[in-house]
Amino acid sequence: MLKQLKNNKDFxxxxxxxxxxxxxxxxxxxxxxxxxTSILGPHLNSSGQDRVCRCWMLQRGGMYLGRIAAFFxxxxxxxxxxxxxxxxxxxxxxxxFNAAENWLQKKGFTNVQAPVNFGQRDRFWGLLINxxxxxxxxxxxxxxxxxxxxxxxxxxxxxxxxxxxxxxxxFDTTLLDRLADRAFQIDGLKIxxxxxxxxxxxxxxxxxxxxxxxxxxxxxRPLTKSDVKRLFREMKPIIQEKLIxxxxxxxxxxxxxxxxxxINPLLKAFNGRLNLWNKISLSxxxxxxxxxxxxxxxxGVIPEYxxxxxxxxxxxxxxxxxxxxxxxxxxxxxxxxxxxxxMHAFFRRMKAGEYKTHYTYEKHL
Numbered sequence: 001m002l003k004q005l006k007n008n009k010d011f012x013x014x015x016x017x018x019x020x021x022x023x024x025x026x027x028x029x030x031x032x033x034x035x036x037t038s039i040l041g042p043h044l045n046s047s048g049q050d051r052v053c054r055c056w057m058l059q060r061g062g063m064y065l066g067r068i069a070a071f072f073x074x075x076x077x078x079x080x081x082x083x084x085x086x087x088x089x090x091x092x093x094x095x096x097f098n099a100a101e102n103w104l105q106k107k108g109f110t111n112v113q114a115p116v117n118f119g120q121r122d123r124f125w126g127l128l129i130n131x132x133x134x135x136x137x138x139x140x141x142x143x144x145x146x147x148x149x150x151x152x153x154x155x156x157x158x159x160x161x162x163x164x165x166x167x168x169x170x171f172d173t174t175l176l177d178r179l180a181d182r183a184f185q186i187d188g189l190k191i192x193x194x195x196x197x198x199x200x201x202x203x204x205x206x207x208x209x210x211x212x213x214x215x216x217x218x219x220x221r222p223l224t225k226s227d228v229k230r231l232f233r234e235m236k237p238i239i240q241e242k243l244i245x246x247x248x249x250x251x252x253x254x255x256x257x258x259x260x261x262x263i264n265p266l267l268k269a270f271n272g273r274l275n276l277w278n279k280i281s282l283s284x285x286x287x288x289x290x291x292x293x294x295x296x297x298x299x300g301v302i303p304e305y306x307x308x309x310x311x312x313x314x315x316x317x318x319x320x321x322x323x324x325x326x327x328x329x330x331x332x333x334x335x336x337x338x339x340x341x342x343m344h345a346f347f348r349r350m351k352a353g354e355y356k357t358h359y360t361y362e363k364h365l
Contacts, residue, residue, distance in 0.1 A: 030272035126358025213300035
């Protein structure tokens with residue numbers, strides 16, 4: 001029996017389904033319930049908004065077998081399916097997919113991507129295909145049989161994104177330093193790290209770079225300054241200013257590099273629940289937290305400078321800071337699509353090994 005979520009109270013069961021399915025997997029770290037509900041909740045069963053979503057849970061004999069969410073955005077005509085979880089059963093998976101697809105078809109959509117997020121691509125995006133490591137914060141993690149469920153239900157790969165790992169103790173900075181020296185020959189080039197006291201300025205600069213770097217791409221959704229300020233405020237407990245860098249040429253922002261300490265190991269004990277006590281506990285732990293890994297989330301370069309290595313001075317400076325740390329051992333370079341071969345080639349030259357692969361699937365409805 002399919003149950004459609006009616007209100008935010010139903011999200012408790014919706015979130016619990018994933019924990020039940022991975023209870024025996026020692027690598028699994030539950031997403032925070034609040035992160036899932038903050039994405040889907042504001043748009044659940046809405047009608048007049050730009051963004052609309054529906055969620056379903058599949059139940060049999062008093063047990064939940066799976067869940068799914070479907071959503072669309074009117075302004076961009078984007079439609080997606082995400083937050084899919086299911087037992088190893090094609091019939092159950094097909095029931096969930098049919099519910100989501102039929103609803104999107106009735107809304108006039110003829111193509112869908114999955115499993116994706118109702119928002120930016122840096123979180124809860126793609127199906128894990130390869131990788132035997134715990135998920136990073138807000139990174140999708142899946143059973144190996146999920147690939148078969150998707151493909152049995154008519155989904156095919158649209159593109160893949162990989163995550164590479166760079167071990168700091170074996171990283172030779174010669175190439176990066178050489179590229180940085182070349183970039184500094186550009187007249188008027190300078191780099192700055194984030195200063196939270198000037199949040200308005202850096203949010204504006206981030207938007208300028210992001211919207212120009214990705215504008216025109218099929219998946220592009222423009223950011224606003226308020227979007228970025230909200231992002232930085234949400235990340236404030238874990239932000240380290242010298243992990244977020246900007247490049248300027250004659251004071252025009254031309255590139256940024258955003259990375260954060262990996263905090264998911266701290267969250268594992270909470271099992272998805274960030275109640276008051278866990279919030280207090282997390283706040284205390286963060287004050288004394290020395291992460292072994294830093295995760296690079298996103299960096300962008302405006303078109304005029306995409307072949308001039310302006311990213312290198314930022315990365316060179318950041319690596320120097322990381323190497324001076326007594327605790328950080330590795331850098332995770334996340335979310336590099338197969339449509340970006342030059343960046344893959346650069347990572348290989350830096351001896352960064354690919355260790356996770358996610359697929360974004362699509363289907364014509």
